[in-house]
Amino acid sequence: MFKNLYLFRFLKPFTLSPDELHQKLAEQAFRPCGTLDLYSMGWIPPISEEANYYTHSVSDCIIFTARRQEKILPASVIREHLNEKVKEIEEKEHRKLSKKEKNVLKDEVLQTLIPRAFSRTSHLSAYIDSQRGWLIVDTGSEKKAQEFSNLLRHSIDTLPIIIPQMHRSPALVMTEWLSEHNYPTDFKIEDACQMMDSEQATVNCKRQDLLTEEIHAHLDAGKQVKRLALQWEERLAMVLDDALIIRNLRFLNESAEGDAHTEEKESYAQRFDSEFTLMTLELRQFIPRLFEVFGGENEESYQRL
Numbered sequence: 220m221f222k223n224l225y226l227f228r229f230l231k232p233f234t235l236s237p238d239e240l241h242q243k244l245a246e247q248a249f250r251p252c253g254t255l256d257l258y259s260m261g262w263i264p265p266i267s268e269e270a271n272y273y274t275h276s277v278s279d280c281i282i283f284t285a286r287r288q289e290k291i292l293p294a295s296v297i298r299e300h301l302n303e304k305v306k307e308i309e310e311k312e313h314r315k316l317s318k319k320e321k322n323v324l325k326d327e328v329l330q331t332l333i334p335r336a337f338s339r340t341s342h343l344s345a346y347i348d349s350q351r352g353w354l355i356v357d358t359g360s361e362k363k364a365q366e367f368s369n370l371l372r373h374s375i376d377t378l379p380i381i382i383p384q385m386h387r388s389p390a391l392v393m394t395e396w397l398s399e400h401n402y403p404t405d406f407k408i409e410d411a412c413q414m415m416d417s418e419q420a421t422v423n424c425k426r427q428d429l430l431t432e433e434i435h436a437h438l439d440a441g442k443q444v445k446r447l448a449l450q451w452e453e454r455l456a457m458v459l460d461d462a463l464i465i466r467n468l469r470f471l472n473e474s475a476e477g478d479a480h481t482e483e484k485e486s487y488a489q490r491f492d493s494e495f496t497l498m499t500l501e502l503r504q505f506i507p508r509l510f511e512v513f514g515g516e517n518e519e520s521y522q523r524l
Contacts, residue, residue: 386514
């Protein structure tokens, strides 16, 4: 299932049913790039394209998937073809081309190259937990999360969401965990972190004890923890950053990932349904606890929006 968690909080209840959301996503179904398109993004069925259904739901949680296709045109290739064209015209007309003329020529070069360019396709899934008021995207990239949410907003007309706001700074709290050796007992600090100071000077630590004098020296020098590898209740492992983005998520309980013997007996759709159910149940317990260790959500900040 999900390997990353990019969290959004709904400012208003999400009221669309799985069927209603399916209908809206179907109207923005993915279509491959046209001859002159550099990019295309739309919705596909989350389980299998043969199913032709754009949502799958379990216990007030609705999962859906976007496909993105883009033409690969390296800047060096565009520049090479443009320079050849510019040189050809300048030699023929015995004059230098203006910037405006070069821009027009660049557009012409692009129109020639795009139909011949290779395509790259990627997929991105998310789910809405209408009971808890969350939209959770399986990415660690702010750009991809915003691109996904923009497509969803375009598809359903409105999407009142915000990144969760905590009462206490995650960077400050995680820094205290390392500097004071005092952190919640249901969390375990693992062996990797990233620290950064106000000048953006960064230290990356991997495969080492983080509760040592060496780490303290960086913290005493003014660095704060930006990313920290953690375990929670021996059930989840992850890298958490100061924006509450979770990367490298792993479910340590084997049942959450499924086992080979069970997989042989289940269809892909059954396995998908089972894993999605287990994941959402785990995250319904973990995410509120995560918010709690950072002082809880700042509801007043939501009301001001």
